[in-house]
Amino acid sequence: MGVEIMKDERRVISVIVMNESSVLARITALFAGRGYNIESLTVAPIPNSEMSHITIETKGNAKVMEQITKQLHKLIPVYKVIEHEEMVEKEMVLVKFPIAENLSDIAALCIAYNGGIVNVGKEMIIAQVADEPMRIQHFIEAAQRYNPCEIVRGGVVAIER
Amino acid sequence: MQMSGAQMVCEAIIAEGVKTVFGYPGGAIMHVYDEIYKQNGFEHILNRHEQAAVHAADGYARATGEVGVAMVTSGPGFTNAVTGLATAYMDSIPLVVISGQVPLSLIGTDGFQEIDAVGISRPCTKHNFLVRTLEELPRILKEAFYIARSGRPGPVLVDIPKDITVGIGNFVYPDTVNIPTYKPTYKGNKKQIEKAVEAIKKAKKPLIYVGGGAVLSNASELVRQLAQKTQIPTVETLMARGVMGAKNPLLLGMLGMHGNYASNMAMSETDLIIALGARFDDRVTGKLSEFARYADIIHVDIDPANIAKLVDVDYPIVGDVYDVLENMIPLLENVNTDRYQAWREILKRYDALHPQSYVDSDEVLKPQWVIERVGELVGENAIITSDVGQHQMWAAQHYPFDRPRQWINSGGLGTMGFGFPAAIGAKRAFPEKTVINITGDGSILMNMQELVTAAEYKIPVINLILNNHFLGMVRQWQTFFYEKRYSQTDLTFQPNWKALAEACGGIGYDVETKEEFDAALKDAIRQDKVCFMNIAINRFENVLPMVPAGGALFNMMLPQSEEK
Numbered sequence: 001m002g003v004e005i006m007k008d009e010r011r012v013i014s015v016i017v018m019n020e021s022s023v024l025a026r027i028t029a030l031f032a033g034r035g036y037n038i039e040s041l042t043v044a045p046i047p048n049s050e051m052s053h054i055t056i057e058t059k060g061n062a063k064v065m066e067q068i069t070k071q072l073h074k075l076i077p078v079y080k081v082i083e084h085e086e087m088v089e090k091e092m093v094l095v096k097f098p099i100a101e102n103l104s105d106i107a108a109l110c111i112a113y114n115g116g117i118v119n120v121g122k123e124m125i126i127a128q129v130a131d132e133p134m135r136i137q138h139f140i141e142a143a144q145r146y147n148p149c150e151i152v153r154g155g156v157v158a159i160e161r
Numbered sequence: 162m163q164m165s166g167a168q169m170v171c172e173a174i175i176a177e178g179v180k181t182v183f184g185y186p187g188g189a190i191m192h193v194y195d196e197i198y199k200q201n202g203f204e205h206i207l208n209r210h211e212q213a214a215v216h217a218a219d220g221y222a223r224a225t226g227e228v229g230v231a232m233v234t235s236g237p238g239f240t241n242a243v244t245g246l247a248t249a250y251m252d253s254i255p256l257v258v259i260s261g262q263v264p265l266s267l268i269g270t271d272g273f274q275e276i277d278a279v280g281i282s283r284p285c286t287k288h289n290f291l292v293r294t295l296e297e298l299p300r301i302l303k304e305a306f307y308i309a310r311s312g313r314p315g316p317v318l319v320d321i322p323k324d325i326t327v328g329i330g331n332f333v334y335p336d337t338v339n340i341p342t343y344k345p346t347y348k349g350n351k352k353q354i355e356k357a358v359e360a361i362k363k364a365k366k367p368l369i370y371v372g373g374g375a376v377l378s379n380a381s382e383l384v385r386q387l388a389q390k391t392q393i394p395t396v397e398t399l400m401a402r403g404v405m406g407a408k409n410p411l412l413l414g415m416l417g418m419h420g421n422y423a424s425n426m427a428m429s430e431t432d433l434i435i436a437l438g439a440r441f442d443d444r445v446t447g448k449l450s451e452f453a454r455y456a457d458i459i460h461v462d463i464d465p466a467n468i469a470k471l472v473d474v475d476y477p478i479v480g481d482v483y484d485v486l487e488n489m490i491p492l493l494e495n496v497n498t499d500r501y502q503a504w505r506e507i508l509k510r511y512d513a514l515h516p517q518s519y520v521d522s523d524e525v526l527k528p529q530w531v532i533e534r535v536g537e538l539v540g541e542n543a544i545i546t547s548d549v550g551q552h553q554m555w556a557a558q559h560y561p562f563d564r565p566r567q568w569i570n571s572g573g574l575g576t577m578g579f580g581f582p583a584a585i586g587a588k589r590a591f592p593e594k595t596v597i598n599i600t601g602d603g604s605i606l607m608n609m610q611e612l613v614t615a616a617e618y619k620i621p622v623i624n625l626i627l628n629n630h631f632l633g634m635v636r637q638w639q640t641f642f643y644e645k646r647y648s649q650t651d652l653t654f655q656p657n658w659k660a661l662a663e664a665c666g667g668i669g670y671d672v673e674t675k676e677e678f679d680a681a682l683k684d685a686i687r688q689d690k691v692c693f694m695n696i697a698i699n700r701f702e703n704v705l706p707m708v709p710a711g712g713a714l715f716n717m718m719l720p721q722s723e724e725k
């Protein structure tokens with residue numbers, strides 16, 4: 001039994017659960033109680049079923065990941081836990097910019113990241129981008145130049161290839 | 162059949178074959194209590210505190226292997242029950258606890274005696290339910306019992322809003338349960354079992370490490386067979402005392418923080434651990450990086466999350482200990498038992514070098530003597546419960562446990578106040594057996610109101626108070642690790658134990674000598690009354706051996722090192 005030093009890694013897991021009250025509370029309480037990380041979490045019902053799909057972006061070494069999966073499995077309403085290996089993952093972000101900023105630059109930036117301007121108000125415009133989490137991060141960094149006043153990230157959703 | 166939700170609760174309890182329910186009424190659960198009044202399918206014991214009611218149901222469950230049932234009201238009734246739930250949860254004890262809740266319309270309004278019971282109990286139950294409609298009540302009750310007893314057992318809470326207990330609906334108690342998300346694995350993987358068998362045949366110094374899971378799965382007979390057939394030495398955890406039987410020559414003893422020398426050395430030197438329903442708790446392993454450094458590990462456990470949680474496992478087998486051993490033992494038919502002969506000799510020498518021992522005295526009663534004497538006088542006929550502290554460890558070390566479910570204690574949570582109500586539950590389950598709670602002068606006070614319960618229902622539990630006028634276990638740590646600063650552990654101020662017991666309808670004994678002890682115990686066994694036996698023991702006696710917390714298992718403080 002060698003003592004290996006294990007590195008923390010970012011992982012995305014999908015949890016398929018029965019659609020019942022307090023199931024989300026069970027999951028978040030499990031993470032909080034056992035000291036696991038939640039970087040992001042999304043949840044929505046699976047169409048035409050009694051199940052919901054929860055996507056959790058987390059961090060931990062291999063041992064912690066194994067425990068997370070097993071502990072999730074132990075919860076009675078949890079049907080399936082998928083530790084994603086080969087996945088397509090996407091995230092959405094909404095960003096509010098002052099209308100005084102250079103709108104055509106912002107529009108061009110959004111297009112480069114598969115997005116666009118979705119709302120124009122009196123004082124603000126709102127841009128939306130949906131892309132891989134890494135690229136969302138890049139988009140947010142690039143957007144800093146235009147003085148964003150609010151950024152709302154949606155959290156990761158993933159599907160195994 | 163048309164009936165009220167309250168009636169459904171009673172019908173479900175009867176359908177589950179439960180004979181005794183422990184509980185305490187209050188506003189939100191009153192409709193159910195009204196139905197309890199009208200039925201005679203089960204008896205109800207009115208404990209004098211909800212914590213005690215849950216512990217009593219727990220003791221009942223541990224003694225019988227069946228699901229224990231407790232009932233409490235909302236708010237403070239429920240919060241009082243939480244320690245009971247947590248105690249059962251940590252030791253995987255099957256319970257169904259039914260709590261009243263404020264009516265649905267009041268939930269979320271900070272109503273009188275409203276508390277979020279499912280929220281609070283989530284981390285200390287195997288599962289919990291807040292009933293939202295009358296229609297789902299029968300199914301939830303059925304599932305609660307099923308979840309409590311199946312797989313890795315545990316407590317389940319069913320929180321029922323008051324208006325649901327009043328509503329009238331159709332009652333059909335389901336015959337079967339279908340929870341698509343919950344399918345425990347009982348049978349171990351055949352290939353894995355075969356690999357494990359090969360490892361056993363190749364090992365030179367194998368060691369069977371039995372935990373409470375072997376008790377829960379009623380696998381004691383098979384564990385004994387495994388050891389017998391292979392002649393592999395065996396160690397038990399605190400929760401597994403009785404699985405092998407004290408007289409079994411293959412049993413080395415208990416391992417861990419207060420384990421005996423041979424057991425801890427065996428664990429430190431073995432080359433193959435065969436873990437059966439044990440979970441490598443920190444009180445067992447000591448310092449993890451020093452734990453069993455030379456060993457490969459076979460780990461049989463019904464809970465996959467227990468496997469490879471703390472130590473890396475070479476042969477994981479997810480399954481019930483009973484089912485796995487049933488498949489494993491026949492494969493060991495022609496194992497060469499001579500192979501382990503040298504190993505057994507080494508361990509015999511270790512045991513001879515530092516046997517589990519103590520220095521007896523003529524001046525003052527030694528707690529170890531008291532426990533061994535109880536063993537001589539009542540032995541296998543008794544059920545022993547305990548509280549938490551030195552007395553618990555002495556009992557675990559020195560009592561000659563002969564069979565599983567004979568030893569009932571709070572191992573995982575370490576709940577002071579557990580022993581007396583648990584003894585009440587065990588005695589109710591086995592009225593013909595002598596039931597003895599080995600307790601301390603600190604612990605017993607934490608549920609002493611149960612004197613009244615035991616007196617009222619004529620449940621003659623014997624409480625042996627090993628009285629050191631200290632919170633002894635904490636005092637021992639202060640002696641060893643805090644330079645004898647006895648901060649808040651001196652219990653010199655004491656109640657009059659005899660008078661206390663008598664005031665509540667029991668009897669009391671004060672004991673200072675061996676002769677007095679013998680006489681008192683014999684008398685207590687003849688009585689049909691609950692008793693407190695105040696036994697003055699050596700104040701500064703320590704529990705040894707001891708592995709200091711965080712230390713390596715092989716670095717034990719031994720009785721000799723203390724005297725120096």
Ligand SMILES: Cc1ncc(C[n+]2csc(CCOP(=O)(O)OP(=O)(O)O)c2C)c(N)n1
Nearest residue numbers: 549550551552577601602603604632633634
């Ligand atoms: C409810 C609870 N509170 C505190 C503790 C911490 N604790 C562990 S052992 C102990 C002392 C117990 O004293 P006593 O019952 O007299 O037993 P002794 O150790 O003296 O035999 C304490 C306070 C605990 N285990 N449970």
Ligand SMILES: [Mg+2]
Nearest residue numbers: 601602631633
């Ligand atoms: Mg004491």
